[in-house]
Amino acid sequence: MKIEVLFFGVLTEVSKVDKLVIHDVKNLEGLMNELNIRYPDLQKYTFQISVNREIIHKNKSFKDGDEVAFLPPFAGG
């Protein structure tokens, strides 16, 4: 099982990439553990998380091919 992880805005300066493919994480909690190891600075930022373009507010199990995105506060206009 693999998921796609997307970073936007200022978070791309933390991750140094726009997109990441991650294998074998079961849920959001697992993904956060993994990312906090890779990018300890991530915790300094404010962001929301979407799964398949819907913002989620609690832990969530992933299925193969899910698209998870890290969204800093929106700044359109």
Add this chain to the structure above:
Amino acid sequence: MKIEVLFFGVLTEVSKVDKLVIHDVKNLEGLMNELNIRYPDLQKYTFQISVNREIIHKNKSFKDGDEVAFLPPFAGG
């Protein structure tokens, strides 16, 4: 002494003219008496009156060269 009288909107269909010069009326009351004789239909309409482009709400004495206008409800836009 003479004053200019202007008609606008639907009132031009009552007066049949846009502009009228009237001599020797002292004040608004005198003018209204004069116009009600000339145009008896005038009383059927709603309008405001301006003197020198300021709307007035009560009787007013005229001075030579005053511009008196009869203004149906505004309908801009």
Add this chain to the structure above:
Amino acid sequence: MKTIVPYLFHGPIKPSEIANLIEKYSGNRDAGAYSFFLGQVRADRVGGKRVREIVYTAYEDMVAGEAGRIKEELFDIYDDLIHLEIRHSVGSVKTGEISLLVFAVSRHREQAFKACNETVEKVKQKFPVWKKEVYEDETHEWKES
């Protein structure tokens, strides 16, 4: 387009003039927000008759005074306002053509919106302008706002 007083123009307002206005004011790099309102003549049906055009007349000298007062009032209230433009047609404007343009420019969006909105309301209340709706059968009717 012939100017009568700075706020009144003969015939319909053209879309290209609107683009010109934006180009003109976008030179101002402090401007952050533009709010536009355009009023267009609708092909309404009135008692089975269809509107063909509206013929506007105005008390031109009085319009200038009222427009000046509206602008003064709004620049007093909205300190963020950079520019306020009011253009109204006189003469014939056909259905599908524009007869009123209000354009407000400010640094931030809130005041551009409010100034534009309030100006449109004030123009409708205070501009000594009259409209004669002309129908396809050549009859007409004087309308209130």
Add this chain to the structure above:
Amino acid sequence: MKTIVPYLFHGPIKPSEIANLIEKYSGNRDAGAYSFFLGQVRADRVGGKRVREIVYTAYEDMVAGEAGRIKEELFDIYDDLIHLEIRHSVGSVKTGEISLLVFAVSRHREQAFKACNETVEKVKQKFPVWKKEVYEDETHEWKES
């Protein structure tokens, strides 16, 4: 101007496109009111540095969904609404250039105003778009709305 999703466009929004929009919708003779909002990049000073441009990025697939939802909501509320257009820039937009256009058409003015105003607020809240302010000295900062 390349379309990415129907709501996102590369680079600044041109004044001529605004005139095109008006010409396109004035074909609709039921339309009586147009309300436009345009957002422009200001040459703000931030701590002694002057803004040169804003570089916008967007979560493109998500924008399409959010824009669709905004339109659905507003057409539900405003039954007089005829058309609602939302255009946002992605990529570089320099000071004095336009990055956001909202355009509402309705029969009467009240709903055009309200729909335009509310759409601008919703775009700012809901569009997954980010802006990087780039200063004249080449440094940059990510801004919140």
